[in-house]
Amino acid sequence: MISNLYGNPHSASNSSQLTTKRIEDIRLKLLKLFNADPEHFDVVFVANATAGIKLVMEAFKDQEKGFWYGYHRDSHTSVIGVRETAAQHRCFTSDAEVRQWANELDNEPRLPGLFAYPAQSNMNGRRLPLDWSRRIRSNKQGAVYTLLDAAALVSTSPLDLGEPKNAPDFTVLSLYKMFGFPDLGALIVLKESSKILDTRRYFGGGTVEMVVCLKEQWHAKKSETLHERFEDGTLPIHSIMALDTAMSVHRDLFGSLARISKHTAFLATRLYEDLFSLRHSNGIAVCKIYKEPTSAYGDTRTQGPIIAFNLRNHLGGWVRNAEVEKLAAIKNFQLRTGGLCNPGGVASSLGLAPWEMKENFSAGQRCGSDNDIICAKPTGMIRVSLGAMSTLKDVCSFVDFLREFFVHDRPLSATPPVTTPCTEPPTQSLFHVESISVYPIKSCAAWSVPPGEPWEVRREGLAWDREWCLVHQGTGTALSQKRYPKMALIRPVIDLEKGLLRIQLSGSLRNVVSTPEITVPLSADPLLFSDKAMYKDTTTKVCGDSISTKTYRSGGVSAFFTQALGVACHLARFPAVGNGRGPVTSSRHAKAHLQKYQKAGGMHLPGAFPDTRLLAPGCGVSKPILLSNESPILIISRSSLNRLNELIKAEGGKAAQAEVFRANIVVAENLDCPPGAEQPYTEDDWRYLQIGQQYFEMLGPCRRCQMVCVDQYTAERNQEPFVTLSKTRRFDGRVYFGEHTAHVPANDGGSLLAQNPTITVGDTVHPFPEEEAEEALRLQSLVS
Numbered sequence: 001m002i003s004n005l006y007g008n009p010h011s012a013s014n015s016s017q018l019t020t021k022r023i024e025d026i027r028l029k030l031l032k033l034f035n036a037d038p039e040h041f042d043v044v045f046v047a048n049a050t051a052g053i054k055l056v057m058e059a060f061k062d063q064e065k066g067f068w069y070g071y072h073r074d075s076h077t078s079v080i081g082v083r084e085t086a087a088q089h090r091c092f093t094s095d096a097e098v099r100q101w102a103n104e105l106d107n108e109p110r111l112p113g114l115f116a117y118p119a120q121s122n123m124n125g126r127r128l129p130l131d132w133s134r135r136i137r138s139n140k141q142g143a144v145y146t147l148l149d150a151a152a153l154v155s156t157s158p159l160d161l162g163e164p165k166n167a168p169d170f171t172v173l174s175l176y177k178m179f180g181f182p183d184l185g186a187l188i189v190l191k192e193s194s195k196i197l198d199t200r201r202y203f204g205g206g207t208v209e210m211v212v213c214l215k216e217q218w219h220a221k222k223s224e225t226l227h228e229r230f231e232d233g234t235l236p237i238h239s240i241m242a243l244d245t246a247m248s249v250h251r252d253l254f255g256s257l258a259r260i261s262k263h264t265a266f267l268a269t270r271l272y273e274d275l276f277s278l279r280h281s282n283g284i285a286v287c288k289i290y291k292e293p294t295s296a297y298g299d300t301r302t303q304g305p306i307i308a309f310n311l312r313n314h315l316g317g318w319v320r321n322a323e324v325e326k327l328a329a330i331k332n333f334q335l336r337t338g339g340l341c342n343p344g345g346v347a348s349s350l351g352l353a354p355w356e357m358k359e360n361f362s363a364g365q366r367c368g369s370d371n372d373i374i375c376a377k378p379t380g381m382i383r384v385s386l387g388a389m390s391t392l393k394d395v396c397s398f399v400d401f402l403r404e405f406f407v408h409d410r411p412l413s414a415t416p417p418v419t420t421p422c423t424e425p426p427t428q429s430l431f432h433v434e435s436i437s438v439y440p441i442k443s444c445a446a447w448s449v450p451p452g453e454p455w456e457v458r459r460e461g462l463a464w465d466r467e468w469c470l471v472h473q474g475t476g477t478a479l480s481q482k483r484y485p486k487m488a489l490i491r492p493v494i495d496l497e498k499g500l501l502r503i504q505l506s507g508s509l510r511n512v513v514s515t516p517e518i519t520v521p522l523s524a525d526p527l528l529f530s531d532k533a534m535y536k537d538t539t540t541k542v543c544g545d546s547i548s549t550k551t552y553r554s555g556g557v558s559a560f561f562t563q564a565l566g567v568a569c570h571l572a573r574f575p576a577v578g579n580g581r582g583p584v585t586s587s588r589h590a591k592a593h594l595q596k597y598q599k600a601g602g603m604h605l606p607g608a609f610p611d612t613r614l615l616a617p618g619c620g621v622s623k624p625i626l627l628s629n630e631s632p633i634l635i636i637s638r639s640s641l642n643r644l645n646e647l648i649k650a651e652g653g654k655a656a657q658a659e660v661f662r663a664n665i666v667v668a669e670n671l672d673c674p675p676g677a678e679q680p681y682t683e684d685d686w687r688y689l690q691i692g693q694q695y696f697e698m699l700g701p702c703r704r705c706q707m708v709c710v711d712q713y714t715a716e717r718n719q720e721p722f723v724t725l726s727k728t729r730r731f732d733g734r735v736y737f738g739e740h741t742a743h744v745p746a747n748d749g750g751s752l753l754a755q756n757p758t759i760t761v762g763d764t765v766h767p768f769p770e771e772e773a774e775e776a777l778r779l780q781s782l783v784s
């Protein structure tokens, strides 16, 4: 590209001729990789394997009376989709069914037929017989064509098309799966069978010789070569040239596909054996592996280097795939979970009936969602794949990873060691508020409420908490630290005196933007305080829900955040939501999560969350949380954090800052509590909480994800504290730290306390565990 000019093909110019010449050479080189003689085969370049399948489909769909379509159960979704355009279709549910049908002499359809199947299942790597094309061709006497989906096979196996009469009529593959780059697919066509493709009606630039379209409608397709008639529009010429380099580099690195096959078969055998023999301390197998009885790891004819499995816990129950995925991400394993784009294979391996799949779908199960064990059955799998560049070390570290997190070999340290409780009389509180934080901009840094400053608590949370958010300019989605860890370095400051929200940048963002700080008014109503044009009403997606927001129109504001994060975004504000509770202040500053609560119909304060009791940790059952990751106020305990950090440090890890948990209130035990009498995780048993003069109801423990690994001062990702949390605070497959809570307003209709509820750093904290909850309610009614 540096030394030549490559023109669009189909012209006489030198640059165009150069392109054409090189592409023809690359076609040849690709055919040779599969031992395909150019006299019998041609290559059509397409965007990906799916595009190759669709090209074949287009031609069959344009047959006069349509076509008959058969496909194997183990097909990729892209192959199955073809059935929707067929006049008749049939899913073959086993190899035996295919064999029987293929051996029947032509009694089959009068319609032209197409039979498609994968050379290797993308679900569990099983390799299917390659002789079906020959059988079908000879027994159906040309009435049924074959489409081989080789996309999964050829990344770790040779494919020999040396004998045209045994070859599939059409073979599709994804070149990026072989080489990593370029993003390109190919359709290899047996020339002898190409006539059926010519019924395709569509033509595009590049595929026709002449088109008449004024008084008469006529066109002539290109006839010189096969690929010319199917490559619609301009070829991705630079990608094709990159393919040339990719093939050369691949050969230099790995030698041949046959060597890759040997190498990966060796690794896969080892991985399979290790996974197969993993046992919990009580002897229960850890991995349920989905392998066909007819295939064997190590036998490259029947099995590729892919393993699909699910994990079991030591009680024999299923481990959630989402849980495995989160930990794998932290440990930097790239694996896939869910339906794997192979609905037939997954359903038959998991024993899911169609009604169950539909039921799961209506219960909210989607490919890749968190909700992946339904009625004690997994709805998806875990898949690990090995490739040319995989090593024995990769295999060993993956097995070690499973052993570390999912194999039960000693009692989990979930139950806190017995501690001597403080001996002070229970009426005197042992806890106080160590700090109060708000997060004015969702997912950005905390702002700490200064000690001594009474801070307003509202039904929807602390004043100014998550009042603003940053919204992606393209998708309208609220940005989160999970994807943009640098948001931690955006530091909002609430300046009540000037009535401003100041936004400053810290750490590595400090020199990214020329403006050191921007400000927006705290006052929410632009009609009262500023010009009308400040906001624009918009809808923002927050955690998958549509929430109405007001976006700031100012170009300067957007530019500030856009430059800081390197992603085009706006600042937006959650507008008022009338909640009918009276005081204007609380209805004016509604938050996304309040909108969520109201939508879910879950907000029935005070005191009416029916079944939210947390059973003691360690007994394996935890109370359901009302909302997955948002609640009005989040509380963490200093003692619990200390306990967690002791465990992290004991393993040589980096202690976690309190900030990573993004709590609103940190509760700490009083200093006069004797040493060793700390009560970590006692908050699990709290039902109500009195802070200063205000009452709070505990809503349930807070579920955690990898976001707690983002260092809030450098925006770097660590492994801790999630790794240790997963080992010590995992109940029923979910990892918890901190407690959701909501303010319970006093409904006395007008005392000062009710009209302006506040809490202050240093306030005493009095927890009411389950057994004292009644007492708390009584006290609260006394206050009222």
Ligand SMILES: *Cc1c(COP(=O)(O)O)cnc(C)c1O
Residues within 6 Å of the ligand: 048, 049, 050, 051, 076, 078, 118, 120, 121, 122, 149, 150, 151, 152, 153, 173, 174, 185
């Ligand atoms: C990946 C894959 C596909 C789809 O390939 P694309 O290049 O994404 O279109 C189809 N079939 C199998 C077996 C695959 O592995």
